[in-house]
Amino acid sequence: MGTLVGTGSLVRLALRRDRVRLPIWIVGLTVVPVITASALADLYPTVESRRQFGSILSSNPSLTALIGPVFDPSSIGGLTAWRVGGFIAVLVALMSLLTVVRHSRAEEEAGRLELLGATVVGRHAPLTAALVVAFGANLVLAALVALGLAGLGEPAGSVALGLSFAAVGWVFAALAAVTEQLTAHARTATGLAGLILGVTFLLRVAGDASGEDGPVWLSWLSPIGWAQRIRPFADERWWVLAFPAAFAVVLVAVAHLLVAHRDLDAGLIPTRSGPETAAPSLRSPLGLAWRLHRASLAWWTVAFAVVGVVLGGIADGMRALATDNPQLRQLIAAMGGEKGIIDSYFSSMMGVLGLVATIYGLQAALRPRAEEVGLRAEPLLATPTTRLRWLGGHVVFALVGVVVPLAAGGAAAGLVHGLRTGDAAEETPRVLAGALAQLPAVWVTVGIAVALFGLLPRMVGVTWAALVLFLLVSQFGPMLQLNQWLLDVSPFTHVPKLPGGEFAATPLAWLALVAVGLTAAGFAGFRRRDITTE
Amino acid sequence: MKTAISVSGLHKSFGRTHALDGLDLRVGEGEVHGFLGPNGAGKSTTLRILLGLLRADAGTIRLLDGDPWHDAAELHRRLAYVPGDVSLWPNLSGGEVIDLLGRLRGGLNPKRRDEFMERFDLDPSKKGRTYSKGNRQKVALVAALASDAELLLLDEPTAGLDPLMEAIFRECITEERDNGRTVLLSSHILAEVEALCERVSIIRHGRTVESGTLAELRHLTRTSITADLAHPPTGLETLSGLHDLTVRGTTVSCEVDGDRLDEVLRHLTRFGVVGLVSQPPTLEELFLRHYEDDLNGTANEAVA
Numbered sequence: 001m002g003t004l005v006g007t008g009s010l011v012r013l014a015l016r017r018d019r020v021r022l023p024i025w026i027v028g029l030t031v032v033p034v035i036t037a038s039a040l041a042d043l044y045p046t047v048e049s050r051r052q053f054g055s056i057l058s059s060n061p062s063l064t065a066l067i068g069p070v071f072d073p074s075s076i077g078g079l080t081a082w083r084v085g086g087f088i089a090v091l092v093a094l095m096s097l098l099t100v101v102r103h104s105r106a107e108e109e110a111g112r113l114e115l116l117g118a119t120v121v122g123r124h125a126p127l128t129a130a131l132v133v134a135f136g137a138n139l140v141l142a143a144l145v146a147l148g149l150a151g152l153g154e155p156a157g158s159v160a161l162g163l164s165f166a167a168v169g170w171v172f173a174a175l176a177a178v179t180e181q182l183t184a185h186a187r188t189a190t191g192l193a194g195l196i197l198g199v200t201f202l203l204r205v206a207g208d209a210s211g212e213d214g215p216v217w218l219s220w221l222s223p224i225g226w227a228q229r230i231r232p233f234a235d236e237r238w239w240v241l242a243f244p245a246a247f248a249v250v251l252v253a254v255a256h257l258l259v260a261h262r263d264l265d266a267g268l269i270p271t272r273s274g275p276e277t278a279a280p281s282l283r284s285p286l287g288l289a290w291r292l293h294r295a296s297l298a299w300w301t302v303a304f305a306v307v308g309v310v311l312g313g314i315a316d317g318m319r320a321l322a323t324d325n326p327q328l329r330q331l332i333a334a335m336g337g338e339k340g341i342i343d344s345y346f347s348s349m350m351g352v353l354g355l356v357a358t359i360y361g362l363q364a365a366l367r368p369r370a371e372e373v374g375l376r377a378e379p380l381l382a383t384p385t386t387r388l389r390w391l392g393g394h395v396v397f398a399l400v401g402v403v404v405p406l407a408a409g410g411a412a413a414g415l416v417h418g419l420r421t422g423d424a425a426e427e428t429p430r431v432l433a434g435a436l437a438q439l440p441a442v443w444v445t446v447g448i449a450v451a452l453f454g455l456l457p458r459m460v461g462v463t464w465a466a467l468v469l470f471l472l473v474s475q476f477g478p479m480l481q482l483n484q485w486l487l488d489v490s491p492f493t494h495v496p497k498l499p500g501g502e503f504a505a506t507p508l509a510w511l512a513l514v515a516v517g518l519t520a521a522g523f524a525g526f527r528r529r530d531i532t533t534e
Numbered sequence: 535m536k537t538a539i540s541v542s543g544l545h546k547s548f549g550r551t552h553a554l555d556g557l558d559l560r561v562g563e564g565e566v567h568g569f570l571g572p573n574g575a576g577k578s579t580t581l582r583i584l585l586g587l588l589r590a591d592a593g594t595i596r597l598l599d600g601d602p603w604h605d606a607a608e609l610h611r612r613l614a615y616v617p618g619d620v621s622l623w624p625n626l627s628g629g630e631v632i633d634l635l636g637r638l639r640g641g642l643n644p645k646r647r648d649e650f651m652e653r654f655d656l657d658p659s660k661k662g663r664t665y666s667k668g669n670r671q672k673v674a675l676v677a678a679l680a681s682d683a684e685l686l687l688l689d690e691p692t693a694g695l696d697p698l699m700e701a702i703f704r705e706c707i708t709e710e711r712d713n714g715r716t717v718l719l720s721s722h723i724l725a726e727v728e729a730l731c732e733r734v735s736i737i738r739h740g741r742t743v744e745s746g747t748l749a750e751l752r753h754l755t756r757t758s759i760t761a762d763l764a765h766p767p768t769g770l771e772t773l774s775g776l777h778d779l780t781v782r783g784t785t786v787s788c789e790v791d792g793d794r795l796d797e798v799l800r801h802l803t804r805f806g807v808v809g810l811v812s813q814p815p816t817l818e819e820l821f822l823r824h825y826e827d828d829l830n831g832t833a834n835e836a837v838a
Contacts, residue, residue: 375620379617382587
């Protein structure tokens with residue numbers, strides 16, 4: 001056990017560093033199911049009203065694709081588990097993988113692990129400590145969710161829902177522990193784990209969206225699918241917990257094995273040497289920004305194209321699912337016929353794509369802050385490069401760069417759907433427009449990041465909180481019938497529902513104007529402020 | 535001589551910390567100026583203000599006849615900077631960084647680039663994250679030296695270099711001085727400053743405590759003397775400006791204030807000087823004398 005010496009001290013250090021960050025994550029993720037449950041209880045007080053609501057839900061295939069199947073709509077718990085399950089699972093996975101990388105690979109990359117490694121700290125201690133923190137955080141989250149939903153009077157369901165979240169968290173904590181052994185960069189390790197998270201989400205979408213005779217088993221390949229198939233509040237199937245548990249154990253073992261086979265600071269994928277002289281394009285702040293952002297932009301674009309292909313591929317199944325259901329004729333008519341069903345599916349999926357693409361935009365927009373704190377801005381700003389040009393290089397990749405993955409996702413979805421229905425020339429631009437309509441809302445969020453960078457640089461992290469707020473508002477707001485002003489806070493509320501909905505230029509123009517204002521404020525602030533390193 | 539940098543009454547606070555508290559600095563064109571002070575004295579803060587990265591709270595600053603805050607980009611065409619803590623992009627090679635910085639500065643001479651790379655024994659094909667601290671510093675040094683900037687601002691540039699590379703650094707700076715470049719060299723390696731700089735400024739707690747040529751500063755402080763005399767001396771106690779006096783038979787050793795040297799030597803010659811060893815004060819002694827108070831202060835605080 002000598003390789004684990006010092007784990008306890010490292011766990012305490014990590015908890016000390018995360019004494020604000022982790023509680024915010026945990027409380028935030030607990031509050032959502034609790035609020036959802038109480039809102040649903042207000043909206044659907046009787047079993048009858050819930051059954052009715054449930055039958056509408058389970059017959060709307062785009063909801064099944066986006067959120068997952070409803071297992072038991074008759075109880076508040078069952079509805080809550082259905083509504084929040086998939087989304088919270090994704091956020092829990094993010095919390096877990098970010099926590100693990102932050103306390104192991106990021107520390108190693110920053111050179112701080114070396115400082116600690118020279119003290120009495122075993123070879124496996126840093127990784128184990130990071131995993132202990134992440135696993136513990138998930139356990140606390142599970143307990144709080146179970147307690148928070150205790151009022152529903154179904155303790156087994158509450159515990160199962162909490163554990164289903166924790167199980168996803170454990171899988172992705174363990175997964176990040178493996179990806180961070182492969183590469184020496186924390187950023188790449190996080191990106192790789194995030195990519196796998198996206199794939200597992202997509203597997204669940206594809207599985208849940210397929211009809212009886214389709215590849216339903218795809219959902220069983222996804223940890224998020226496992227979490228839902230524990231069926232909290234719907235005759236819990238505890239044995240499903242064995243899948244994530246076993247998977248996490250295997251991944252943790254693999255990660256520990258890999259740690260023992262690599263050097264400090266090294267990844268298993270060796271760093272290649274680079275060119276001795278710079279390419280002609282590397283001669284301006286924009287040229288440098290291209291070098292720093294291009295890999296990320298390429299990955300996001302490929303990922304969005306794949307997502308688009310899957311979304312386009314399952315779109316036609318929506319119609320089949322819906323028309324199989326005779327009860328639904330009325331609803332379908334109300335939604336504008338069969339085409340309306342598919343359009344509403346696409347518009348809600350494009351809304352999700354917009355929110356996810358914002359993650360890329362924020363990463364790019366927050367890069368200047370990372371450069372500044374990492375002392376890489378100083379040498380550039382000591383050349384004739386003006387501050388505005390330096391910041392501009394990065395912001396271009398945030399504002400213009402984000403168009404590329406969104407367009408790839410929208411075009412791929414429309415094209416694949418169009419090819420299946422033999423109407424590619426018409427469907428492609430319609431779905432693409434649905435994706436591009438998200439842009440002004442994405443730009444507002446990016447604008448918040450730029451404004452904070454210029455005016456309150458120490459607070460740039462708040463932008464992520466804003467994105468999570470927008471995500472929650474847009475995903476839960478309408479169903480929970482939240483206050484309109486709260487819905488209006490999110491720029492994504494103002495995006496017209498395309499394809500299918502009425503195109504409205506005014507809100508988009510307003511959003512674009514707000515984005516321009518925020519960005520300009522950020523640039524103006526940055527010109528006036530000190531370059532700081534903390 | 536024209537002035538390259540002139541700073542007076544510079545103030546800068548970060549929250550409640552006063553990093554600079556009325557600092558003065560004057561660097562003439564074509565001189566290598568040593569900028570001395572212990573960790574946290576405000577050297578890097580001063581350099582960052584000179585680069586327009588930080589905005590001064592108060593004080594007047596002229597850099598190459600411009601205002602470093604307002605004319606930053608213009609002034610940066612004429613200067614090159616080596617930060618104390620060089621951080622490189624993990625996925626860019628050292629050669630790429632040197633080229634990038636050179637091009638941003640308006641182009642660099644490939645011959646000089648290769649020459650300095652060879653002298654510093656730098657492998658330009660390695661990626662940023664695989665360089666050691668010393669090698670990262672070399673990347674920044676090569677980029678600065680290969681430029682044709684008239685002013686070099688160097689913030690502890692040799693902190694990570696091995697002695698061999700430090701010697702090469704000294705060679706290079708001496709050459710640049712002969713070429714007429716102005717250098718502001720922040721350092722706490724005193725031998726380096728003594729070897730390279732004509733003038734030095736010593737700062738402490740964000741304030742300049744000494745400034746002048748090394749000769750001037752030496753004059754202000756003590757010379758240590760050991761004299762072998764023909765006869766045992768008398769009357770030494772009556773002389774002022776004498777410190778740490780020890781008399782062992784006919785051998786006298788003591789420290790003498792610069793302005794009392796003449797008087798003391800005259801007194802000693804009366805007893806017949808057989809042998810005399812005199813050591814000028816080293817910069818280290820000079821430096822330590824200024825910081826003794828601090829050290830004592832800290833020691834007392836630690837006890838209390």
